[in-house]
Amino acid sequence: MSYQQARWTEPLIFELSKPGRTAVSLPEKSPEGVNIPKKLLREQLGLPEVSEPQVVRHYTRLSQMNWSVDSGFYPLGSCTMKYNPKICEELAALETVTCVHPRQSEDTVQGALELIYKLEKYLAEIVGVSRVTLHPSAGAHGEFTGMLITRAYHKFKGEEQQRTEVIVPDSAHGTNFASAAMAGFSVVVVPSDARGRVDLDALKNAVSDRTAALMLTNPNTLGLFDDQILGITDIVHGAGGLLYYDGANLNGIMGKTRPGDMGFDIVHYNLHKTFSTPHGGGGPGSGPIGVTRELERFLPVPVVEYDRKRDHYYLDYDRPDSIGKINGFYGNFGVLVKAYAYILLMGAEGLTEAAETATLNANYIMRKLLGVKGYELKFDSGRPCKHEVVFSAEPLKRETGATAKDIAKRLLDYGVHAPTYYFPPIVHEALMIEPTETEPREELDHFVDALKAIAEEARSSPEKLRTAPHATAIGRLDEVKASREPILSWRMHKKSRPRMPTSSVEIIREMRARS
Amino acid sequence: MRVGHPYIPNTREIREQMLREMGIASIDDLFADIPEKIRLKRALKLPRAMSELEVKRHMKAMLAKNKPFTQMLSFIGGGAWPHDIPSHVQALARRSEFVTSYTPYQPEASQGMLQTLFEYQSMIAELVGLDVANASMYDWASALGEAALTCARITRRKRFLIPKLISPERRVTLQTYVVGPGLEVAEIGYDRKTGRLDLSQLRAQLGQDVAGVYVENPSYLGFLETQVEEMSDAAHKAGALFVVGVNPISLGLLKAPGDYGADIVVGEGQPLGNPVSFGGPYLGIFACRGEMKLVRQMPGRLIGMTTTLEGGKRGYCMVLATREQHIRHERATSNICTNNALCAVSAAIYLASLGPQGLRGVAERCAANASYAMKKLNAIHGLKAPIFDAPHFNEFTLNCDGTRMSIEKLNSKLLERGIQGGISLRREFPELGETALLCTTELHSREDIDRLAEELEEIVGGQR
Structure with a gap:
């Protein structure tokens, strides 16, 4: 193990500024002046003044102080940090993508509309739904859209006033609670049972004629497949509610089972997770949602349709029951291009191989780490997990005082990004590990060895953990x-x-x- | 030996070896907990896997059915504006250390993204004249939706006033966003001569129930609001917040909204170094005054400056996360998690590259081109440009009521001649007659505008 991140003392771009410097040259000015009264003009603008070599060096140095999938292993649970094929970036950078305006005439954007139309179809098949919208900009945006569709559905049935509650398990992603609330619902939390599944009795007690929907991710945030899923869907549907699928955890089940077949009515996708479009340091992502036939009428406008006779794709705004629009245009098209390329590159067989390998890799880490002193599984040890595995470092904390956070920070010194920690909240000192299918076995072994070594360090030299990380651009911050x-x-x-x-x-x- | 998958390093042989070591007979055993009834027992119905070469060929052919503005003269704007993106801006923003990183949850290993986003926040703050900007929203329309919700949370009021002359995309998105808390969105009319927001109507609508007043400057139809101070005063007098929507390029020239009373500024950051890409990904700008009363109600991620624990070194990390969904759950200020950070990176590098002189230069060229285009087009018999008697930035209206042609007809005649005309406003604002919205940026040369005028002259003249 020998890792050291770049460590530049890089000032802010403002501190490099000197009057008169610039990093651009502009075409000659038009002889017509600007025709704007002086009182509307600004007097000064406090942007930095720097030359091109300085800009390039500054942001290159900053990029060198940034961990990424291309730098190394990134086992951040629930985030599916898989490798992003370079060809997808190349295609999304084509002029026929970047230089196409969203309000150009339909005849001049047929390629874009065809791509949207086909990607919707592929995504619908992958999760088993009737129709997909690609509008939502991110996972949470998809959740919000799904909740608005839930609202529109109950309104359509004349039950909007009555169905005010959305049920969310205590192990859910934070966005679920917030998205339901943003759409005007109150949130009812149901606990997990001893095996980390939805507690069926608690769910039975929670549903009522006030239930609008249940939001659920399966596999759940423990990485476990909830095998009572058909019972869950029966209970919620029986009470008149809809089932919403949080697609953050889709990577371990593609080609093996489909949320639509489990009984979900609304399913979201994170194209920036499962379909390998990069995360860009926090975005842009893309969070399409798919729905059952019954809910299609509520999808956001416009919907892309195909006129077979004219071999012509067009935007359909004439959807009176639509929830409206959730962003300016048709979604993050530049991201959609990458996901479309990825699906073609993988095919059905490749996507299934990805799901199987992602699941195998997570189980491999689970088996290797099981029995290592300091770490334990809280729920249902031994049962196979899916895309991710959640260990508790509580035993190590009891023994040495080292926290999950200390372990996570120390992992950075081993040239591995930290797993998600302290989540899900139902596991104390949680370390949520998602290796994905794009890591070689050697990397998984290195990760497990690092966790073992860190447990030893916690006993022999606890200071190393408490003051970690040491090999990153900077130490712990206030x-x-x-x-x-x-x-x-x-x-x-x-x-x-x-x-x-x-x-x-x-x-x-x-x-x-x-x- | 069977050749492995290019993106899956564990080959079938390695996987079998791993399974053996784990004492598992088959990969299917790892999926045995999926109930029989819902197991997918067939292959997904998708096109067969293609090689990279095949995918490139297939997609380039499909996308070639698009006509980019690099292949035709275009005057389309209306909320997405084509600009030149300097080569080094693209090269830097495409560095894979930025592109393939996640949200900077581990600040020690993510200083690069954190400092870049802090610089983005800082440059937006300078541009709009407010202390605080967040690390990005999805786009202008959704940022406007969030602004209305923010105003309602701060004031505990339920009415939000907007101008009647606003893009339909933003109006409809706003309506969708406010369904949850049930806010009422009301429109304020405009002066038919100048296009300006009707101040007396605004004053009449302002009551104790108004959470926020929203205006756009430049407006959707390109003219400038000249009474922004009066609007700000009126809003504040009624206890409402004043929200301004901007095209950030215009702020290279125009007064910063923070200097005329804006409490919140939203806008479309796309023109700051991001391509138009058929509608996304874009960059929602969201900024506000530095008062904690506002900042604590702000949606989205914020990056702050701090020091290392031992105190010696400056560093950056995410701050005030207690506003956000992963901590606050249903009481969060917004559900936003993934944002458009990489678009903010492009914007930061773009703004740093242009500096005050460069941005002013771009803004001047945009406005001067529009000014020239209006003069040329207005001289054509039967055409009027603009329809409003007001100063304009880089967009303007073109009316053809004086010809016997509809604006759609005019546009399709232009398209036949290889020119993408303006956005038809006939459905959006029928009261404006046969009118389109045109846009010029620094990409347009004088010859481009001359060509538009010549073609229009011919089209309209041939009609007479």
């Missing part, structure tokens, strides 16, 4: 202060001086003084 006295921009920073070392020169001087 996150409490960052939120208590927030400095959110250069403007605020300038006002708050001199609480903070301000320039690289000062930082270096202070560092020297300290050492």
